[in-house]
Amino acid sequence: MPPGLDSLKHIVVLMMENRSFDHMLGALKAKDPRIDGLTGNESNLDITGAGVKVQPQAEFQSQLDPDPDHHFPAVDIQIFNGDNSANRVANMQGFVKSYFQQQHDVNHSRKIMYYFTPDKLPVLTTLATEFAVFNGWFGSIPGPTICNRAFAHYGTSFGQVSMDVFYVKEPYKSIYERMINANPAHTAKIYYFDQASSTMEIVNLLQHQPNLFGTYDQFLADCQSGTLPDYSFVEPNYNDHDGDSGAILASDQHPDHHVQAGELFIASVYNAIKQNSTLWRSTALLVVYDEHGGIYDHVPPPACTKDGFIAQPNDTGTGRAFEFDRLGVRVPAILVSPWIPKGTVVSGRTFEHASIPATVTKFFLGDYDQRSPREKSAETFLDLLSLPVMRTDGPEFQ
């Protein structure tokens, strides 16, 4: 076993909200052509037929308001440009058209093509260039948050493509239940930010297995004291609210929340791990976004293994059934560990959120049959911890 895997004791996943790969990391192509980002020539047509090129004009807040539609029918338009024919091809030409439908404002609809320059996102872009950035990490479903997050927890959404209340069906267990019920038992925890933010998608687990949960303050304490579980899932703050010591900003980066608050949060998670040297050498941190939030990306989502469920036309809202045979739009994903070669760009491989429980299961539990077809076929990512000697040059964020 490579020394990085031999040292590995903890996997931490931080899942942010609603930003596409090109929007956050696309500009890195200019710095490293191996990164499948933007050339500057990518475009959509607006509703007048005029070409709208990508522009490095993304702002931290107040630009993508209203929140771009990313429910299943809207994402279908974004990917297929409204083509509903049998032989349609994913061409990523419907983003401006889709955003126009929300305000009927041509100028405003063009903002869906805006992207950040690296200097505006020092945390995310530094981690991407210092460790491993995935060229091909996609949402699990071309749809919204809840069903996509379900794939990270269960390896399936049990046939859901929407935000509806989520019903778990046997035999698939959450990755947390698999871990704590294993023999020998492993440890796993979901750290939500605080009680006013709570957890997203897995309220059923919060109700029936509250012992699986902690808060972000507990995550920080567990990092300091070296008591982090084998597997941790960290949730950002999903809303602006008052706290004991003042205003608490949402840190999930969901439009229209301030992107810099999310940068601070990502840095905080990274720092908490890195500042405990024992934890740093024994932890892999994955920073990933749940879905693209309706924002432009140039890579068509590929076909994938069917999940064994079918969403009916009434559920998809497109007039077509969906067999869970195509992934969602590409999202930023970065794997951080001192055992990863600096500047790793993961190309030619396809990952999705089912890769998370697939990786955790493979590493901690080994063979585990009761998993969805999608999870069983999902790529895992710990092979990226390939260095023979641990790096000592990781960045520090202040």
Add this chain to the structure above:
Amino acid sequence: MAVIKVPKPPRSAFNKNRPVSALLKNQVLHLQQAEFRLPVRQQTNIYINKIRTEGEAAEYIERVTRELHPEGARRFDIAAMSERKSGGGTKAKTKPKRKSDANPNRKKS
């Protein structure tokens, strides 16, 4: 080792009166489903269709989460832990009154 300064968002970024998003509406709905399974005296009796802002959603979310996961109210004094650790090592200890300043998204208002 590179030290990178991370800019902080302006105070004006905070807006608890921002209209509640579809995501938060659904989170509230999910929590309501869980709330309805609680004993009656633990239910909030909040009419969720009246929730219009993020701040109002947060209040509801907090009240239900408090019932579902009372352990989430526990406070961890990260700064004090850090001092103890540098003085010879220690393990996590709770402190009931004050939330930690180590958490980056808390802003003094």
